[in-house]
Amino acid sequence: MGIVPFFGMIAALSALCAMPHRASLNLEANTLIVLGIETSCDETGIAIYDSERGLLGDALFSQVDIHAEYGGVIPELASRDHIRKTLPLIRQVMDESGLQAEDIDGVAYTAGPGLVGALLVGAAVGRSLGMGWNVPAIGVHHMEGHLLAPMLEPEPPTFPFVALLVSGGHTQLVQVDAIGEYSLLGESLDDAAGEAFDKVGKMLGLPYPGGPHVARLATQGNPDRFDFPRPMVNRPGLDFSFSGLKTYVRNTIAEESDADGKLDEQTRADVARAFEQAVVSTLAIKCGRALEHTGLQTLIIAGGVSANTRLREVLESTVSKVHGRLFYAQPKYCTDNGAMIAYAGCQRLLAGQQDDLQIQARPRWSLESLPPLNTVAKSA
Ligand code: KG4
Ligand code: ZN
Numbered sequence: 609m610g611i612v613p614f615f616g617m618i619a620a621l622s623a624l625c626a627m628p629h630r631a632s633l634n635l636e637a638n639t640l641i642v643l644g645i646e647t648s649c650d651e652t653g654i655a656i657y658d659s660e661r662g663l664l665g666d667a668l669f670s671q672v673d674i675h676a677e678y679g680g681v682i683p684e685l686a687s688r689d690h691i692r693k694t695l696p697l698i699r700q701v702m703d704e705s706g707l708q709a710e711d712i713d714g715v716a717y718t719a720g721p722g723l724v725g726a727l728l729v730g731a732a733v734g735r736s737l738g739m740g741w742n743v744p745a746i747g748v749h750h751m752e753g754h755l756l757a758p759m760l761e762p763e764p765p766t767f768p769f770v771a772l773l774v775s776g777g778h779t780q781l782v783q784v785d786a787i788g789e790y791s792l793l794g795e796s797l798d799d800a801a802g803e804a805f806d807k808v809g810k811m812l813g814l815p816y817p818g819g820p821h822v823a824r825l826a827t828q829g830n831p832d833r834f835d836f837p838r839p840m841v842n843r844p845g846l847d848f849s850f851s852g853l854k855t856y857v858r859n860t861i862a863e864e865s866d867a868d869g870k871l872d873e874q875t876r877a878d879v880a881r882a883f884e885q886a887v888v889s890t891l892a893i894k895c896g897r898a899l900e901h902t903g904l905q906t907l908i909i910a911g912g913v914s915a916n917t918r919l920r921e922v923l924e925s926t927v928s929k930v931h932g933r934l935f936y937a938q939p940k941y942c943t944d945n946g947a948m949i950a951y952a953g954c955q956r957l958l959a960g961q962q963d964d965l966q967i968q969a970r971p972r973w974s975l976e977s978l979p980p981l982n983t984v985a986k987s988a
Contacts, residue, residue, distance in 0.1 A: 716953020
């Protein structure tokens, strides 16, 4: 860890903590302004959410350029950059929102799951600001943040609903009865959907992260040229597996490549199209079954892959079959961001939950272990 950025962070943290702040939390008022900090992977996301007025400000710094040359996230580089960016971004969002430390009622930071070093930066900053400003801090589950991101939209879904969480690290189908009342219906047994998009992107020579690039290339592809398998759709249950599909793509690329191992432009696009179609229809088949199994009519999709246009289109027709509705966040709140963390933390703080004085960083953390809103938060 570079010692200079570390000292810089301590100095900046001391300066922020020294700002005039609240004497105590006023839960009686039933409205809260919460600072959210997201640093679980390769994006530093900061936001301020007001339970009455909604989102007051947010900013994001993406580390994509730092990791691009390696074709994937390098954990140590991610942690170091969070050290550089977290506090300046907090200052920026507070200035842009016209808020002082004394306006902030609580701090929410991503406590997991994610890269431990990256999590530790946000956790240390969030917990320290909570102490320095004399307001509660709470460690938020990253996937709960994603799951609640559609609540930031003007027309939010109402509970209960089925959630399809599709990010770079997770593919899960969850029955959501209320905040903190989660039952896992199915999940990926190997690669997450986003991870499969990223690996196929790499095979097609696209930049990291591959998901949006594969989706863009797929729009030029012929949907009838290849028909890739839909993994695990003939088996009962709601689990997923994408590693076989990834191997199928690798083999197709090998078969279609010329003597120099190159694919022509149209074939690249056709492979991207067939892969996207296979992932999307697999997800749609399982979502349809989850709605049938739970008897619910509302489906929400969240996480980076929920930004995929084709997935949204196909799922619209899945929900229409049960006369249901599909909800998702605007694209910038599908991928990692501070707003979802500020929102999720705000709901838990409003319910009277808060952490004790420890810094929480949990690289692995089950969504189902979270407490419902009406019980006092478990300490770690
Ligand atoms: O939720 P997220 O920002 O980070 C994690 O929590 O993992 O998700 C990132 C993932 C990456 O794998 C990225 O390639 C994928 O979401 N992604 C997409 C699209 N936009 C982002 N995948 C398919 N189509 C997209 N439009
Ligand atoms: Zn995420």
